Amino acid sequence: MLRFVILCLTLTSVLVNIQDVGAVDAGGALDAVNNLAAVGAVTSPCQNGGAWSSTCPALPKPYLIDMNLSLRNFVVAAHNARRNRLALGELPGYGPARRMAFMRWDADLASRAELNVKQCQRLRDNCHNTARFRNSGQNIAYFAYNEAQTGVRTDQYLLRQAVSNWWIEYENANMAVINSYPTNWAGSSIDRFAVMAQQQQIAVGCAASRFVKNNLKHFLVTCNYAVDNVVGKPVYVNGPVGADCQTGMNINYPGLCKITENYNI
Known part of the structure; x- marks a missing residue:
């Protein structure tokens, strides 16, 4: 079971960026035996029927950001560009990847992300799995x-x-993390990077909300991903760039496999 630490937050008049709470066991990776444990799990955003949480301010009313085509393309490109650099071995301290997936947008993951940002607070949930993922x-x-x-x-x-x-x-x-995702990670948080770097990460779906609280404007964004890392398994397999891509390399991102590459997830 994941254990989360509670962060006490102090907001000032300057921009505050508050990341999601990192789990004690390497930040959210599931144990290999229990990697389906979250399926069907129910937490507050699942129970809320898609409505805004009572923790949200009443006035002015909070609202969802329109994740239009432009923003969707931006988010996907922001992920693929970083993954491409990593896969090519251009990220300092990291070797190239043999089979790094090209990512695309997934509407179901985005819909689940909407439930999360309607909480108006930074809390991970256990209801972001979908029928496919x-x-x-x-x-x-x-x-x-x-x-x-x-x-x-x-x-x-x-x-x-x-x-x-x-x-x-x-x-x-570091590459030790990449080669075998750890449990009981004692260092600074790594899980947000690691989920973005997962070699089988074929999809992402995001949502964002805006609201006003304590005289400050707030922006909450949640991105859900096709897969999470599994303790003891590699984040990606290190080796010659694209050596295991069965369909060839992506024309726009030469470190990533083609969009038609099939991953067993």
């Missing part, structure tokens, strides 16, 4: 800022910040 992963980011900073805090700007902040955790990990 039974061992899904999840990343959450939370920003608070004052009225004077509103102009530059566009939806795309904050989505970029979220993805960048998750990915920068590569500085806390």
Whole structure:
């Protein structure tokens, strides 16, 4: 069972970026024996029937961000560009990948992410699995800022910040983590990077909400992923770039397999 630490948060008038709580056991990886344990699990966002949580402010009303085609493409490209660099062996401290998947948008994962951001608080949930993706992963980011900073805090700007902040955790990990995902990780958080770097990560779906609380504007974003890492299994298999891609290499991302590559997940 995952154990989560509670963070006490103090909001100031400057921009605050609050990442989701990292789990004690390497940040959310499922044990190999229990990697389907979350299927059918029920937590508050599952029980809320798609309505906004009572923890959300009443006025002004919170609202969901329209994840239009432009934002969806932006999120997917932000992931694929980083994965491509990693797979090519261009990320400092990391070797190339033999079979790194190309990612695409998934509407079901995005719908489950909507349930999460309707909580108006940064909390992981156990209801992000879908009929297709039974061992899904999840990343959450939370920003608070004052009225004077509103102009530059566009939806795309904050989505970029979220993805960048998750990915920068590569500085806390290493190839030992990549070769065998650990349990009881004692260092700084690695799970947000690791789920983005998973070689079988074929899909992502995200949602975001905005609301006002304590005189600050808030932006909450959740991204759900096709798969999560499994303790004792590799995040990706190190070796010659694309050596195990059965369909060939992606024309736009030469470190990733083609979109038609089939992964058994």
